[in-house]
Amino acid sequence: MAQSMMLYWCSGSPPCWRVMIALEEKMLQGYKHKHLSFEKNEHKCEEVKALNPRAQVPTFKHGDIVVNESFAACLYLESAFKSQGTRLIPDDLAEQALVYQRMLETNNLQQKMYDVAFYDYYVPEGERHESALKRNKESLVAELKLWDGYLEKMGKASYLAGKNFTMADVVCFPVIAYFPRLHCPRERCPRLMEYYEMLKDRPSIKASWPLEWLEKPEGQDTLKNL
């Protein structure tokens, strides 16, 4: 099955990473893939564009099925390989609701992290404002507090949506991993940092760890002053 899959990806992109974790969890090792360089703009290549008019990664193909939005690819993989590997969306409705809730809330954490960590990347020089960056930081601090509170409430050694590893962890871990990497002060989210430590050596996560993070274990310090 995995042999009929093709993933175009860039190293370190949370959307790519979550699809790679899902593939690992569903025991789909051996999928074909092509590692593209963001810096060289390789994700804008014709090969990607032919499958993805947005010219973005991940771009994912399984047989004739193309599904490029990272959350969509994850939902698809769980549905297509429901009984293979880790069950990522539980049958129990209450558990399922929490998985969907935390999964979709991840967009908030991701966007707010980008708005601080990559502010200079996204906002052209003449349009930058200290006031905007300050507001973005406050918003990110509040967001982290929320997630830390979720974990606190779930109790010791919990995953994001309960006692089992689920789709919520698949999609959110790659975002959470940016906080220690970009030197976010531990006190901003002590429970999230415990969660990070608990998950970072999980086989699916280790197997898909960003290549450039292996080469350069120290990231920039754009979250140092959070």
Add this chain to the structure above:
Amino acid sequence: MAQSMMLYWCSGSPPCWRVMIALEEKMLQGYKHKHLSFEKNEHKCEEVKALNPRAQVPTFKHGDIVVNESFAACLYLESAFKSQGTRLIPDDLAEQALVYQRMLETNNLQQKMYDVAFYDYYVPEGERHESALKRNKESLVAELKLWDGYLEKMGKASYLAGKNFTMADVVCFPVIAYFPRLHCPRERCPRLMEYYEMLKDRPSIKASWPLEWLEKPEGQDTLKNL
């Protein structure tokens, strides 16, 4: 069943509207609800905060299950009432993949619409730049072209993910409805506008049509110069 549901909502909010369409499609009419005013900041009330630490709408409760992210609530409703009302996520894997793909792509269209239509609302006066708004407009025009192309490719009278109404339509229609309302030039997305005409009188959509749009059928013209 619907009697054990409670929805807190504000009129015209695409996230609220999509949950209301899902409730209608799943034949869950009769759910309890509370209409809150954005202008009066009523969504920040204690009643909402008790269920939703983000103090946002939609806030949705079914029995003891709380699920507030609009996409999550929609996925939950389809899962909990799979065989009731309209089937919103098909069994066929290829069809399902396209539903997930278009569903999740909706975030792009929504964000880019907000970035133009509500630019002055989201960006404080001293931080506004003509260059940023121009870039946002170009990005929205490209996004609309993409969606128009999707519909063009699907053929006459198609829904967003094929010949049936699906979850992709549930989540995306409330965003699409903003384009005619805010006076977006028809030539920017002629196929989307045909799609809008085809769907606007669908019972689930008509039953959940924003109250303030009924009272004031003409919206602002913030998309007029797109």
